[in-house]
Amino acid sequence: xxxxxxxxxxxxxxxxxxxxxxxxxxxxxxxxxxxxxxxxxxxxxxxxxxxxxxxxxxxxxxxxxxxxxxxxxxxxxxxxxxxxxxxxxxxxxxxxxxxxxxxxxxxx
Amino acid sequence: xxxxxxxxxxxxxxxxxxxxxxxxxxxxxxxxxxxxxxxxxxxxxxxxxxxxxxxxxxxxxxxxxxxxxxxxxxxxxxxxxxxxxxxxxxxxxxxxxxxxxxxxxxxxxxxxxxxxxxxxxxxxxxxxxxxxxxxxxxxxxxxxxxxxxxxxxxxxxxxxxxxxxxxxxxxxxxxxxxxxxxxxxxxxxxxxxxxxxxxxxxxxxxxxxxxxxxxxxxxxxxxxxxxxxxxxxxxxxxxxxxxxxxxxxxxxxxxxxxxxxxxxxxxxxxxxxxxxxxxxxxxxxxxxxxxxxxxxxxxxxxxxxxxxxxxxxxxxxxxxxxxxxxxxxxxxxxxxxxxxxxxxxxxxxxxxxxxxxxxxxxxxxxxxxxxxxxxxxxxxxxxxxxxxxxxxxxxxxxxxxxxxxxxxxxxxxxxxxxxxxxxxxxxxxxxxxxxxxxxxxxxxxxxxxxxxxxxxxxxxxxxxxxxxxxxxxxxxxxxxxxxxxxxxxxxxxxxxxxxxxxxxxxxxxxxxxxxxxxxxxxxxxxxxxxxxxxxxxxxxxxxxxxxxxxxxxxxxxxxxxxxxxxxxxxxxxxxxxxxxxxxxxxxxxxxxxxxxxxxxxxxxxxxxxxxxxxxxxxxxxxxxxxxxxxxxxxxxxxxxxxxxxxxxxxxxxxxxxxxxxxxxxxxxxxxxxxxxxxxxxxxxxxxxxxxxxxxxxxxxxxxxxxxxxxxxxxxxxxxxxxxxxxxxxxxxxxxxxxxxxxxxxxxxxxxxxxxxxxxxxxxxxxxxxxxxxxxxxxxxxxxxxxxxxxxxxxxxxxxxxxxxxxxxxxxxxxxxxxxxxxxxxxxxxxxxxxxxxxxxxxxxxxxxxxxxxxxxxxxxxxxxxxxxxxxxxxxxxxxxxxxxxxxxxxx
Numbered sequence: 001x002x003x004x005x006x007x008x009x010x011x012x013x014x015x016x017x018x019x020x021x022x023x024x025x026x027x028x029x030x031x032x033x034x035x036x037x038x039x040x041x042x043x044x045x046x047x048x049x050x051x052x053x054x055x056x057x058x059x060x061x062x063x064x065x066x067x068x069x070x071x072x073x074x075x076x077x078x079x080x081x082x083x084x085x086x087x088x089x090x091x092x093x094x095x096x097x098x099x100x101x102x103x104x105x106x107x108x
Numbered sequence: 109x110x111x112x113x114x115x116x117x118x119x120x121x122x123x124x125x126x127x128x129x130x131x132x133x134x135x136x137x138x139x140x141x142x143x144x145x146x147x148x149x150x151x152x153x154x155x156x157x158x159x160x161x162x163x164x165x166x167x168x169x170x171x172x173x174x175x176x177x178x179x180x181x182x183x184x185x186x187x188x189x190x191x192x193x194x195x196x197x198x199x200x201x202x203x204x205x206x207x208x209x210x211x212x213x214x215x216x217x218x219x220x221x222x223x224x225x226x227x228x229x230x231x232x233x234x235x236x237x238x239x240x241x242x243x244x245x246x247x248x249x250x251x252x253x254x255x256x257x258x259x260x261x262x263x264x265x266x267x268x269x270x271x272x273x274x275x276x277x278x279x280x281x282x283x284x285x286x287x288x289x290x291x292x293x294x295x296x297x298x299x300x301x302x303x304x305x306x307x308x309x310x311x312x313x314x315x316x317x318x319x320x321x322x323x324x325x326x327x328x329x330x331x332x333x334x335x336x337x338x339x340x341x342x343x344x345x346x347x348x349x350x351x352x353x354x355x356x357x358x359x360x361x362x363x364x365x366x367x368x369x370x371x372x373x374x375x376x377x378x379x380x381x382x383x384x385x386x387x388x389x390x391x392x393x394x395x396x397x398x399x400x401x402x403x404x405x406x407x408x409x410x411x412x413x414x415x416x417x418x419x420x421x422x423x424x425x426x427x428x429x430x431x432x433x434x435x436x437x438x439x440x441x442x443x444x445x446x447x448x449x450x451x452x453x454x455x456x457x458x459x460x461x462x463x464x465x466x467x468x469x470x471x472x473x474x475x476x477x478x479x480x481x482x483x484x485x486x487x488x489x490x491x492x493x494x495x496x497x498x499x500x501x502x503x504x505x506x507x508x509x510x511x512x513x514x515x516x517x518x519x520x521x522x523x524x525x526x527x528x529x530x531x532x533x534x535x536x537x538x539x540x541x542x543x544x545x546x547x548x549x550x551x552x553x554x555x556x557x558x559x560x561x562x563x564x565x566x567x568x569x570x571x572x573x574x575x576x577x578x579x580x581x582x583x584x585x586x587x588x589x590x591x592x593x594x595x596x597x598x599x600x601x602x603x604x605x606x607x608x609x610x611x612x613x614x615x616x617x618x619x620x621x622x623x624x625x626x627x628x629x630x631x632x633x634x635x636x637x638x639x640x641x642x643x644x645x646x647x648x649x650x651x652x653x654x655x656x657x658x659x660x661x662x663x664x665x666x667x668x669x670x671x672x673x674x675x676x677x678x679x680x681x682x683x684x685x686x687x688x689x690x691x692x693x694x695x696x697x698x699x700x701x702x703x704x705x706x707x708x709x710x711x712x713x714x715x716x717x718x719x720x721x722x723x724x725x726x727x728x729x730x731x732x733x734x735x736x737x738x739x740x741x742x743x744x745x746x747x748x749x750x751x752x753x754x755x756x757x758x759x760x761x762x763x764x765x766x767x768x769x770x771x772x773x774x775x776x777x778x779x780x781x782x783x784x785x786x787x788x789x790x791x792x793x794x795x796x797x798x799x800x801x802x803x804x805x806x807x808x809x810x811x812x813x814x815x816x817x818x819x820x821x822x823x824x825x826x827x828x829x830x831x832x833x834x835x836x837x838x839x840x841x842x843x844x845x846x847x848x849x850x851x852x853x854x855x856x857x858x859x860x861x862x863x864x865x866x867x868x869x870x871x872x873x874x875x876x877x878x879x880x881x882x883x884x885x886x887x888x889x890x891x892x893x894x895x896x897x898x899x900x901x902x903x904x905x906x907x908x909x910x911x912x913x914x915x916x917x918x919x920x921x922x923x924x925x926x927x928x929x930x931x932x933x934x935x936x937x938x939x940x941x942x943x944x945x946x947x948x949x950x951x952x953x954x955x956x957x958x959x960x961x962x963x964x965x966x967x968x969x970x971x972x973x974x975x976x977x978x979x980x981x982x983x984x985x986x987x988x989x990x991x992x993x994x995x996x997x998x999x
Contacts, residue, residue, distance in 0.1 A: 026133050027133045030133075044158070044160070045133060045160075045165075046158075049133075049165060052169075053176070057173075057175065057176035057179070072132065073132070075128075075132075
């Protein structure tokens with residue numbers, strides 16, 4: 001998992017991003033991140049859940065019990081307006097970071 | 109909605125939610141792994157492995173979740189409170205009249221009680237500014253029931269033989285006359301001569317330097333002085349180099365050795381400076397002259413009773429050893445604080461009772477207002493309850509309103525208390541001990557605030573609880589309208605009005621009795637005419653005036669100079685003037701009986717010049733006044749007052765009789781004085797006291813020993829046809845013409861002195877009268893509130909009655925009768941209570957019985973008048989009800 005370390009700082013942003021399409025439970029978030037990155041991003045469950053609870057406390061996301069398609073009770077997360085603002089600022093930050101390091105690491 | 113639904117339907121703790129959530133994930137992962145071909149057990153193991161330490165993970169998630177819940181609850185709570193407060197403030201603003209009256213009532217209750225209690229506390233209850241003040245005692249000898257200071261012999265005995273119970277014993281004598289020279293003008297300072305252990309008795313160390321050693325408390329070595337902080341700052345500008353400097357007092361140099369801090373407040377033992385008492389061996393052996401005042405410090409663990417029995421044993425022993433002086437003597441030990449506070453204690457405790465009554469009235473008032481308001485809002489609560497507002501929600505809203513009301517009242521009350529303490533201190537007489545230290549007392553403030561808060565919350569909630577529990581439908585149907593017949597609900601409010609009136613009557617009766625006493629006291633003939641009389645004290649310093657003839661001659665010259673002041677009609681001298689707060693006393697007897705100590709009558713005496721009686725307008729009842737011929741060489745003479753004449757020679761003419769006079773020196777034979785005149789009695793110490801027996805001797809015949817004891821001090825008494833207070837400057841100039849270094853002290857007019865004796869009693873009366881007034885105001889507010897409520901609730905009925913032909917005066921009568929009934933009941937109860945309670949005032953009353961009918965009638969009339977006005981105003985409003993509108997309101 002080469003992307004792991006850098007991923008740690010951007011985990012919040014990734015989780016928020018995963019929720020922009022609609023409410024998801026924790027397993028679905030992990031699944032989506034893996035699928036969307038074509039298996040290149042693997043989020044450890046041990047990091048995912050504390051991050052979720054932390055973000056809930058920060059009121060970036062809200063949680064709700066609901067039913068899965070399989071009729072199972074699961075805790076669904078939804079991004080709040082505050083969470084969207086947070087995602088935007090982290091995305092912008094990331095873009096600036098990439099723009100700054102790209103000419104150095106990958107000179108044209 | 110979603111969050112609440114989830115949390116409340118699930119009803120689970122954060123921990124359970126975390127478990128469930130993680131379980132779900134593990135299971136989904138297991139299925140996924142099984143889907144890729146793993147057998148179930150391997151898939152479960154793999155899924156768990158990916159989670160790492162599952163227990164630790166769930167713990168940390170639970171912790172984060174729980175703190176989130178806590179934060180949320182807190183912010184929700186704050187939001188609710190803010191909301192409740194906003195609503196409550198809006199409600200109170202809408203009911204502005206109600207809120208204003210309730211808040212002012214609370215403010216008056218809290219403010220007045222706190223202020224007056226704080227003053228009481230400063231004067232009576234607060235510990236003295238000394239370490240372990242309860243260990244400080246006063247020691248007195250008691251002759252036939254009269255405490256009478258201490259003699260040198262007593263002091264010597266206590267110091268040498270009571271060591272087992274008293275750690276320190278000290279004696280002192282106040283000395284008002286320290287003439288300090290060496291500055292620009294001679295200055296007359298007040299201080300005391302005290303024995304070496306004096307400062308140890310109070311256990312206060314000097315702030316600078318040291319106090320006297322036992323060595324310095326010896327005749328001939330006693331030229332050292334300890335200054336008060338105030339004098340040190342004034343005279344030496346607070347310079348530490350003052351230590352070791354010389355202060356020339358009465359012509360003798362004293363070395364400054366120490367400075368006592370301002371907190372060393374022993375006003376009864378001098379307040380500006382202290383010099384050693386330095387009793388001679390002869391004085392320490394004297395058992396007759398009780399000129400000393402003694403204090404002691406109890407040993408740790410020794411009770412006052414313990415000290416008393418030790419001193420009683422010494423007294424018994426002394427009676428055996430010195431039968432001619434100590435036969436009838438006992439010693440008494442009292443708390444020092446008691447001696448300071450004295451008569452104030454009862455007065456202040458009475459005030460405290462009055463203050464409690466006012467607080468009670470205020471609470472009753474607020475209770476009544478809140479109940480009335482609660483009844484008005486019964487419909488509102490019923491509707492809200494019907495609309496689904498929880499009972500807790502309504503109660504909480506009302507609680508907020510009550511607390512807001514209470515807080516507003518308290519804030520204003522606090523400001524009022526602060527202002528009242530300052531105001532009362534400013535208008536109080538000078539001589540109330542420690543009054544200047546009065547500060548708002550935190551404990552009292554807390555107490556009054558608590559009482560008023562509990563009161564407002566309790567009675568604010570009562571209607572809410574009733575509404576929340578009560579019959580919804582009934583309340584709605586009746587609509588809080590009620591009728592004259594359904595008056596049962598008003599019974600509680602009527603009862604509260606009665607209670608309030610009864611309390612107010614008690615308070616007013618007490619205040620009324622004191623006011624009447626004050627008026628009667630004002631009319632007491634003092635026995636002299638204070639108008640146009642100025643007085644001023646002089647002290648001739650020892651260094652230049654040590655022989656008696658020179659002293660007498662100087663005073664004669666001063667008297668002549670004063671007589672020459674334009675406008676002065678009579679110029680006279682006296683050792684003490686009436687109402688000045690000091691007295692000189694001697695035991696004397698008729699010379700036709702043997703001179704035995706047991707026969708002597710304690711008698712006030714004065715040395716006076718000719719024309720002293722003329723200056724004060726005291727009538728001669730027989731014989732003659734002193735003349736210039738009654739000098740040192742002439743036969744010894746005396747003038748006595750009517751009381752002494754009646755005592756010594758009842759039914760006989762006193763003129764021509766003989767008295768045993770004052771010894772010229774200790775152990776010398778008593779001289780016989782021929783009574784040459786009898787003068788009218790006069791009130792000497794205070795107007796309400798008994799007139800004491802008294803004798804007068806001519807200034808030139810003063811025994812030398814008395815000149816020393818009185819520091820060669822006399823008072824000028826000058827009568828003028830003009831304004832006596834304008835005499836101060838001419839008097840100073842007249843004295844300067846005789847000796848430019850002589851200062852004048854205690855320059856007062858007789859009218860000031862007379863007023864001074866009344867001031868403390870007046871202050872007390874004023875406080876009680878103020879409280880009575882507050883009670884009256886509160887009671888009228890209470891009556892007004894209840895009647896206003898009554899009128900507003902009966903608008904419809906009044907309208908109907910008027911439509912049916914009732915005249916406005918019928919309506920007024922109806923409403924006023926309604927208001928007066930509880931008032932009259934309360935007044936009757938109040939009178940009965942007052943009659944039993946005012947008895948505690950007896951000692952303070954002057955020629956007024958504690959159940960003086962005139963006062964009681966006046967008080968009831970005043971209250972009924974106020975009640976009439978308080979119910980007439982809303983009654984008038986009732987007559988202006990428009991019948992049509994009134995009926996519509998209900999429909």
